[in-house]
Amino acid sequence: MLQHHPRIGDGGTMEYRFTPRMERTPRSFIREILKVTERPEVISFAGGLPDPGCFDPAGIRDAAIGVLDEDGASALQYATTEGFLPLREWIAGRYKRRLGLSISPDEVLITNGSQQCLDLIGRIFLDRGDLCAIERPGYLGAIQAFSLFEPEFASVPLDDAGPEIEALERVVQAGARFFYGVPNSQNPSGITWSPERREAVADALEGTDTLIVEDDAYGELRFDGPAHAPLRSLAPERTLMTGSFSKVLAPGLRLGWIVAPAPVMHHIVTAKQASDLHSNIFAQQVAARYLATAPIDEHVAMITTVYRRHRDLMLALAADLFPEGVSWTRPDGGMFTWLTLPPGCSSLRLFDDAMKANVAILPGLPFYTDGGGDRTVRLNFSNASEEAIEEGMHRLARALAVQAKPAP
Amino acid sequence: MLQHHPRIGDGGTMEYRFTPRMERTPRSFIREILKVTERPEVISFAGGLPDPGCFDPAGIRDAAIGVLDEDGASALQYATTEGFLPLREWIAGRYKRRLGLSISPDEVLITNGSQQCLDLIGRIFLDRGDLCAIERPGYLGAIQAFSLFEPEFASVPLDDAGPEIEALERVVQAGARFFYGVPNSQNPSGITWSPERREAVADALEGTDTLIVEDDAYGELRFDGPAHAPLRSLAPERTLMTGSFSKVLAPGLRLGWIVAPAPVMHHIVTAKQASDLHSNIFAQQVAARYLATAPIDEHVAMITTVYRRHRDLMLALAADLFPEGVSWTRPDGGMFTWLTLPPGCSSLRLFDDAMKANVAILPGLPFYTDGGGDRTVRLNFSNASEEAIEEGMHRLARALAVQAKPAP
Numbered sequence: 001m002l003q004h005h006p007r008i009g010d011g012g013t014m015e016y017r018f019t020p021r022m023e024r025t026p027r028s029f030i031r032e033i034l035k036v037t038e039r040p041e042v043i044s045f046a047g048g049l050p051d052p053g054c055f056d057p058a059g060i061r062d063a064a065i066g067v068l069d070e071d072g073a074s075a076l077q078y079a080t081t082e083g084f085l086p087l088r089e090w091i092a093g094r095y096k097r098r099l100g101l102s103i104s105p106d107e108v109l110i111t112n113g114s115q116q117c118l119d120l121i122g123r124i125f126l127d128r129g130d131l132c133a134i135e136r137p138g139y140l141g142a143i144q145a146f147s148l149f150e151p152e153f154a155s156v157p158l159d160d161a162g163p164e165i166e167a168l169e170r171v172v173q174a175g176a177r178f179f180y181g182v183p184n185s186q187n188p189s190g191i192t193w194s195p196e197r198r199e200a201v202a203d204a205l206e207g208t209d210t211l212i213v214e215d216d217a218y219g220e221l222r223f224d225g226p227a228h229a230p231l232r233s234l235a236p237e238r239t240l241m242t243g244s245f246s247k248v249l250a251p252g253l254r255l256g257w258i259v260a261p262a263p264v265m266h267h268i269v270t271a272k273q274a275s276d277l278h279s280n281i282f283a284q285q286v287a288a289r290y291l292a293t294a295p296i297d298e299h300v301a302m303i304t305t306v307y308r309r310h311r312d313l314m315l316a317l318a319a320d321l322f323p324e325g326v327s328w329t330r331p332d333g334g335m336f337t338w339l340t341l342p343p344g345c346s347s348l349r350l351f352d353d354a355m356k357a358n359v360a361i362l363p364g365l366p367f368y369t370d371g372g373g374d375r376t377v378r379l380n381f382s383n384a385s386e387e388a389i390e391e392g393m394h395r396l397a398r399a400l401a402v403q404a405k406p407a408p
Numbered sequence: 409m410l411q412h413h414p415r416i417g418d419g420g421t422m423e424y425r426f427t428p429r430m431e432r433t434p435r436s437f438i439r440e441i442l443k444v445t446e447r448p449e450v451i452s453f454a455g456g457l458p459d460p461g462c463f464d465p466a467g468i469r470d471a472a473i474g475v476l477d478e479d480g481a482s483a484l485q486y487a488t489t490e491g492f493l494p495l496r497e498w499i500a501g502r503y504k505r506r507l508g509l510s511i512s513p514d515e516v517l518i519t520n521g522s523q524q525c526l527d528l529i530g531r532i533f534l535d536r537g538d539l540c541a542i543e544r545p546g547y548l549g550a551i552q553a554f555s556l557f558e559p560e561f562a563s564v565p566l567d568d569a570g571p572e573i574e575a576l577e578r579v580v581q582a583g584a585r586f587f588y589g590v591p592n593s594q595n596p597s598g599i600t601w602s603p604e605r606r607e608a609v610a611d612a613l614e615g616t617d618t619l620i621v622e623d624d625a626y627g628e629l630r631f632d633g634p635a636h637a638p639l640r641s642l643a644p645e646r647t648l649m650t651g652s653f654s655k656v657l658a659p660g661l662r663l664g665w666i667v668a669p670a671p672v673m674h675h676i677v678t679a680k681q682a683s684d685l686h687s688n689i690f691a692q693q694v695a696a697r698y699l700a701t702a703p704i705d706e707h708v709a710m711i712t713t714v715y716r717r718h719r720d721l722m723l724a725l726a727a728d729l730f731p732e733g734v735s736w737t738r739p740d741g742g743m744f745t746w747l748t749l750p751p752g753c754s755s756l757r758l759f760d761d762a763m764k765a766n767v768a769i770l771p772g773l774p775f776y777t778d779g780g781g782d783r784t785v786r787l788n789f790s791n792a793s794e795e796a797i798e799e800g801m802h803r804l805a806r807a808l809a810v811q812a813k814p815a816p
Contacts, residue, residue: 072466077659078456112687149427267430
């Protein structure tokens, strides 16, 4: 054991000087809220967790055994920055089968969940003061990731069919580096861009320097009707597409990917290497082995069946129980619906009242880069059981009634 | 299958505008060289890979089975940003047992390998133009990670006992945000800071705003004599210490950690969350389960025995075979020795000559932030077998003889 020589002058006198970017990065609501949901008596509609009943630990276990028995050393050694080639080939193959999209495995890089894609995109495209366009409301995790690069945010309002094109044209004209959106079953709103709106977005950007960042976290979790064409198929040169195994396989593996044209991929590889050399190769090999043999279409169908039932139950209960004046979206996939409270109500007050009743919601405020959202609420329907949804919606309706009384 | 409508105007006309930081980030030599080493006929001393024979795939396999059988859902679900508490407790406990260091698990955050620590430190402390002090030669991965934040580098020359204190004092006076170093068996030089030099470094920084980043990737891989006191014990308030499971467990799991005082940890958590939410919880649980029962001291002793033998063999062959005027360090641990060629020689030319003879080395140039290093070479002794070291050193000696002929 070593002798220690703590310096007397060193204790408690240190002044840390952090970069300005850290002061501008919003501390996550979700983070604080995940802590709250650890209390077992709370029913949480606040987080964004999948239903753990939809995981396949036995299948993952068999794949892990296979990987370690067959060539364990290669699964434990350093690996390439781009990621495990068979996994990238599987991703490219699935785009082909599912959407008819032609993507080369060379255009795919494996990340630590799709959150890292947003970080890498920020690194290579956003400098301090650059204009960064994002949906309104916009995905909180993207706002956090991009904030570290200190851009100016410009928001493009969403209506029921997608981003408003006139607003998009204005921010493109102002020189936005990219427009970030979640065209399928958006987080937080549940809105899916219509086929026409996708065409209009691609038209609005054509001939400009503005890229599209197409976050497709929820494309596989579609409940109603066939998939729409991805932006990548409409504007392949200007679209960076991100994907994730978190929704269909398991978030704990932290495996996502980014699809990018070759000139962009070159820089993404450099940024990824400086960040963490490469993603967990053991997890990549386990996922590739699992996906090579598992009936993945059936697995996805099982998940969407469960989540569709959850959505239907939550929306039916909202219609039955919520006071007049409260409205909500009807998502065609994904994990979230989006409430709007009547004028005069406050989602922060609802959060407090709901927590007293042991039900957690996510106030909409952190999904706005320019203020507002104080009457909006995100509700997650993927994680809670049907029993918990039933009970939680009753609790929430009572909390809502405190503010949104039916007119006398 | 969807219809595609590729836009004619979109193909090949796109001009991508990348941030200035991407142009200043060095593309990795190591990356290019790892590609070269994939040719099976090449004996590589160029990379920094552990000996895969030192991995324990069977032990990892049993731990993976245990984790997935016992509570698979928790290993596959989203998890906290700080990391799996039992793993952070194990890390804190090992510092106590091994070095007598008192560290709270709250001061430990799990990262994707220790490379990510450097990225997180850059994010929270380096703004464009800030002064960043680093050893000369300095670890290439750190230079890459910090470069993304566009600092000015100031280098502090290493002698056999560590950083030169007068040079350090000058860069501290110039306002360096932190001084980054690898005090144990440095990458690339193999130099270990003496106990006296560690005290002198702590003295030089006392009362200033300059932090210490103590990269302890190789502390466990010590061949000769007891460990020296870490900087963290000498200047706890100003030291950020990074560690890694890559050297003692397996790099493929991408598990490292950072130890930081509470006010710094607050910002590290925010930056980590924006980067990728959290590290692979499956790998974290597997590692924690493995470490809870595996005889880790014996495992580390096995690895150090192997690497010590490799070092002894490589240095004995250098003494026998290398031309006069070539000198090298005698590392007391780690994975590298550092050659200096005689005046008039070139490490880039040696690289070419060596590759023709199917042996790979790493020229020293990318380890310098201010030019120089053209007569230095890093040799790795951990990855190649003893037979390969024997053969590779003969090949390298012949390549060396082309330039460094014994005086007639």
